[in-house]
Amino acid sequence: TQLLEQSPQFLSIQEGENLTVYCNSSSVFSSLQWYRQEPGEGPVLLVTVVTGGEVKKLKRLTFQFGDARKDSSLHITAAQHGDTGLYLCAGLMNYGGATNKLIFGTGTLLAVQP
Amino acid sequence: DTEVTQTPKHLVMGMTNKKSLKCEQHMGHRAMYWYKQKAKKPPELMFVYSYEKLSINESVPSRFSPECPNSSLLNLHLHALQPEDSALYLCASSQGTYGFGEAFFGQGTRLTVV
Numbered sequence: 001t002q003l004l005e006q007s008p009q010f011l012s013i014q015e016g017e018n019l020t021v022y023c024n025s026s027s028v029f030s031s032l033q034w035y036r037q038e039p040g041e042g043p044v045l046l047v048t049v050v051t052g053g054e055v056k057k058l059k060r061l062t063f064q065f066g067d068a069r070k071d072s073s074l075h076i077t078a079a080q081h082g083d084t085g086l087y088l089c090a091g092l093m094n095y096g097g098a099t100n101k102l103i104f105g106t107g108t109l110l111a112v113q114p
Numbered sequence: 115d116t117e118v119t120q121t122p123k124h125l126v127m128g129m130t131n132k133k134s135l136k137c138e139q140h141m142g143h144r145a146m147y148w149y150k151q152k153a154k155k156p157p158e159l160m161f162v163y164s165y166e167k168l169s170i171n172e173s174v175p176s177r178f179s180p181e182c183p184n185s186s187l188l189n190l191h192l193h194a195l196q197p198e199d200s201a202l203y204l205c206a207s208s209q210g211t212y213g214f215g216e217a218f219f220g221q222g223t224r225l226t227v228v
Contacts, residue, residue: 040224042118042220043157044219090217092215101162102147102215
């Protein structure tokens with residue numbers, strides 16, 4: 001059972017278009033991270049959201065954490081070719097005691113055509 | 115320095131070989147992780163070390179053997195692997211398994227088992 005479902009799974013758009021990626025779960029997370037990964041590289045952290053309802057902006061990227069801390073969205077305005085990559089949400093869950101673990105979503109593969 | 119360094123970048127090994135993957139970080143992070151990632155899929159957690167002790171083993175086969183010699187180093191010893199173990203192996207670190215779960219990833223080792 002996948003705890004974090006992302007949609008869409010694949011997205012191909014033209015430069016200049018806007019897009020939104022969703023990350024949904026039935027579980028509550030103490031925080032949620034968004035990563036971007038290029039082929040052959042490790043994921044790179046984009047943002048961390050902690051508070052329900054929180055909105056963070058990173059240039060053309062807007063991240064939102066759901067009020068109940070079960071879901072999140074990533075909105076990209078005026079996409080550029082350089083935004084191409086695998087976008088991963090990751091939720092932090094308590095494993096037991098003081099140990100947490102980071103669970104990754106199913107991923108969204110974005111291709112921005114020049 | 116926010117780098118996690120993994121070596122080697124690429125590795126080809128036979129099913130009877132013994133090899134090791136290495137990971138190093140100098141950010142003072144006390145939690146280190148091994149993830150396995152297949153093409154266009156999200157990373158899957160294998161092991162978590164917290165303060166140099168193994169705290170999570172996600173039911174990984176014994177042909178994968180992790181080791182944490184000190185707080186900066188993490189190794190993954192490989193023996194008698196199968197072709198289906200071919201994948202990108204990612205190392206990550208974070209300040210601890212407490213906190214917000216922000217993890218920094220290395221570039222990965224692309225492993226091919228022949």
